[in-house]
Amino acid sequence: MISRGFEGGDPENFGDVANNAQGAPIPRNLVLVRMCRRRMEFIYIINEVRTGTPPFNAELVDRVVQHVLDEENSPLSVYEAATTDPFDCGHALGVIAATIGRNDFRLNARNRAKGCTCGTLLIPRACLPASISLTYTPEQNRDFAPADTRHFDLAFQDKHELAQSVLIGIQTRTVAWTFLTNQDGTYRLQAVIAYSHCLSVFGKLNPSSHPDSWRNGATLTASEQIETLKHLADIKAVDSPLS
Amino acid sequence: MNTDSETALLDIGTARRSLDSLDRTDLDFWYNPRQRRPLDDARTGNPEPPEEHPLESSTEGWISFLPKQGMIARTTAGGGIHLIWLSPRAYPHIGSKFKRAVASKTLAEMLRRMAEALFSETAQIQEGPLFIDYLDDYLNARTRLERIDRSYQQFAPSHAASGWWTLQLRHHTPLDLPKVISIHLETLHNPGQREEEMYAAVDAIVEWLAEGTEEQEAAIVDPVQSLPPTGKRILFSACADAELHLSHPPLLRAIARCVSAHDKRLAQAATASLLLCGGAFGKSLLQEALRDVTAVPHAQLVRGIIALLNRQ
Numbered sequence: 001m002i003s004r005g006f007e008g009g010d011p012e013n014f015g016d017v018a019n020n021a022q023g024a025p026i027p028r029n030l031v032l033v034r035m036c037r038r039r040m041e042f043i044y045i046i047n048e049v050r051t052g053t054p055p056f057n058a059e060l061v062d063r064v065v066q067h068v069l070d071e072e073n074s075p076l077s078v079y080e081a082a083t084t085d086p087f088d089c090g091h092a093l094g095v096i097a098a099t100i101g102r103n104d105f106r107l108n109a110r111n112r113a114k115g116c117t118c119g120t121l122l123i124p125r126a127c128l129p130a131s132i133s134l135t136y137t138p139e140q141n142r143d144f145a146p147a148d149t150r151h152f153d154l155a156f157q158d159k160h161e162l163a164q165s166v167l168i169g170i171q172t173r174t175v176a177w178t179f180l181t182n183q184d185g186t187y188r189l190q191a192v193i194a195y196s197h198c199l200s201v202f203g204k205l206n207p208s209s210h211p212d213s214w215r216n217g218a219t220l221t222a223s224e225q226i227e228t229l230k231h232l233a234d235i236k237a238v239d240s241p242l243s
Numbered sequence: 244m245n246t247d248s249e250t251a252l253l254d255i256g257t258a259r260r261s262l263d264s265l266d267r268t269d270l271d272f273w274y275n276p277r278q279r280r281p282l283d284d285a286r287t288g289n290p291e292p293p294e295e296h297p298l299e300s301s302t303e304g305w306i307s308f309l310p311k312q313g314m315i316a317r318t319t320a321g322g323g324i325h326l327i328w329l330s331p332r333a334y335p336h337i338g339s340k341f342k343r344a345v346a347s348k349t350l351a352e353m354l355r356r357m358a359e360a361l362f363s364e365t366a367q368i369q370e371g372p373l374f375i376d377y378l379d380d381y382l383n384a385r386t387r388l389e390r391i392d393r394s395y396q397q398f399a400p401s402h403a404a405s406g407w408w409t410l411q412l413r414h415h416t417p418l419d420l421p422k423v424i425s426i427h428l429e430t431l432h433n434p435g436q437r438e439e440e441m442y443a444a445v446d447a448i449v450e451w452l453a454e455g456t457e458e459q460e461a462a463i464v465d466p467v468q469s470l471p472p473t474g475k476r477i478l479f480s481a482c483a484d485a486e487l488h489l490s491h492p493p494l495l496r497a498i499a500r501c502v503s504a505h506d507k508r509l510a511q512a513a514t515a516s517l518l519l520c521g522g523a524f525g526k527s528l529l530q531e532a533l534r535d536v537t538a539v540p541h542a543q544l545v546r547g548i549i550a551l552l553n554r555q
Contacts, residue, residue: 038442040480044511047547066438117484183486 027080027134027152031094032068032121032166039179041067042119046177049170056167064163068121075153077140084122084176090150091122092193095180097147100228101219107231118187122176127169131157143217144225146198191232198229205230420462424451428466431474441474445481452487460491468497472506479512482520489520499528503539510541514548 045063049056065071079097081090099105099118125134134152141151156162169175180187195205202211207230210222217225420428430436430444452459467478479498482489489495498521501513517525529549536542 038480038484040483040512040515043515043548043551044508047511047544047551048507050551051543051547181486 027125029081029084029088029090030123030125030128030134030152030154031079031081031088031091032076032123032154033079033091033094033098033118038067039117039119039181042177043179045167046170049167052171054164054168054171056164056171058160060167061160061163064166065159068119068166069159069163074157074159075135075155078134078152078154079147080150080152081122084124084174086120086122086176086178086190087193088122089193089197091120091178092190093144093147093150093197095120095187095190096194096229096232097141097144097151100225100232101143101217105228105232106224107227117182118178118180120178120180121166121170122178123166123169124174127165127174128154129156129158129161129165132162141217143220144229145213145215145217145222146194146201148215188232188234191229191234195229195233195235420466421451424448424463425466428463428470431470431478434471434473438473438477441477442481445478448478449481449485449487452482452489453485455488457491460489460494464491464493464497467494472504472509475501476506476509476512479509479516483512483515483518487520488522489516489525490522492524495521495525495528498525499532502529502532502545505540507541507544510539511544511548514545515552518549518552 041063045060045067048060052060069076077098079090079094081088081094085091095118133155135155136151137153138148138151140153141148166175170177178186180190182188198205202214205211205226207223207227210226214222214225216222220228424447427444427447431441448463452463467475470478479501489498495517498513498516501509502517504510504513514529517529521528533539533542533545539545
């Protein structure tokens with residue numbers, strides 16, 4: 001395991017490219033990609049934050065823990081992005097990495113589940129509480145090899161403190177958020193950005209002869225990852241007939 | 244043209260000629276047939292209680308379309324004919340409204356919805372294929388109507404070559420709620436139920452509703468209205484997440500009543516489901532609910548949801 005641990009939460013380090021003790025770059029921004037199966041609950045939270053003021057009540061904090069952090073214990077999987085812009089390829093890679101393993105995203109799936117939507121948060125490191133720590137953990141990225149180098153484990157001591165920080169970040173507009181859905185094409189857009197990034201790194205992608213550096217995942221082989229990415233990006237819609 | 248618009252008893256032989264001379268004002272008699280009678284009565288000074296037109300109670304009959312010109316409804320018993328004038332232009336976004344119309348219970352309801360579907364789009368009249376072409380596409384798709392006669396032969400053989408369309412409405416008995424759906428609705432009633440279990444129940448209900456008939460929506464109106472706020476909120480949220488198309492007016496009205504709920508999440512869920520699932524009727528119900536903001540305890544959150552969803 002490549003250790004790149006560092007303590008987060010220092011506003012003075014926000015946006016820098018300083019190295020941590022192990023010499024690895026400290027991520028500027030983190031993409032906390034959560035598969036919010038209950039997109040509307042995510043939207044209610046965003047709505048209530050936008051119309052409220054901190055400190056946020058315990059009920060709202062609990063809902064962030066329930067619906068955004070999915071009640072998960074430390075550490076959380078997060079991905080690195082260069083900016084908090086949803087069009088950042090780090091965001092797109094994180095979205096795909098967090099979702100590609102779903103059965104209904106596969107090429108041979110009968111149909112994509114209705115309501116199969118995703119809420120994401122793009123969080124500057126400085127928004128997080130000082131008690132969190134980040135560890136570079138590419139091997140913990142399960143099923144989308146191109147996102148390996150962007151994967152970190154976010155360890156926290158108090159999920160409610162983390163949730164409160166997220167709420168404050170949303171309220172002060174330092175944390176960005178997206179609602180991605182199938183029907184309006186916003187999810188596909190992220191897949192297209194990720195696919196484009198992969199083309200620039202690996203060249204033309206062919207599921208039957210995947211690049212050597214594209215490793216198999218925990219549940220998807222490298223070929224299945226490429227096949228599913230192309231399916232999610234719906235590249236057939238614009239692909240050249242000669243290709 | 245027959246000016247006795249309350250009954251508009253025109254025989255088929257004169258219908259086509261009459262359609263040519265109808266104009267928009269003729270809609271009035273159809274939209275407000277019962278109001279028209281008192282006005283007439285006021286003129287004559289002879290008030291009488293309005294009589295129900297045969298179409299208002301008929302569950303069997305036909306609605307026929309004359310390309311570019313109009314539509315006619317007649318009961319199976321031959322009770323009476325209503326005429327509606329159509330614009331010759333296409334209305335490209337009326338599919339969902341027609342879906343709503345063909346699920347009507349009575350001929351009058353069906354005709355009214357057809358007219359609403361057409362004339363509520365008047366601001367969007369566009370050049371393009373004729374209405375009848377659109378209807379052709381639509382009716383070739385799935386509808387619950389038992390028979391659609393392009394030839395119009397069964398209604399008026401002499402018009403077989405004129406290109407009439409005929410929709411036949413037959414009586415449909417109300418749908419019984421499947422037992423499994425009733426059990427899931429029971430789950431939403433239980434105050435001690437874990438939310439995850441409630442979410443699992445609504446997923447099954449939404450999956451069933453996604454089959455998309457208005458009878459199904461009608462069947463859950465009463466059970467939904469009796470749900471506690473948490474059950475309603477979870478169900479409405481799941482409908483919005485799934486972007487279902489809901490078209491049964493009583494169901495949408497039941498949702499709209501929750502916009503003014505004291506439960507802030509229920510108010511937001513009702514708003515979201517009206518916006519995402521209810522089409523134009525859902526949006527109009529939402530506008531209506533917000534007309535008196537003092538009656539909406541969480542009006543700011545409701546407006547916030549509208550803003551968030553409209554920016555998507």
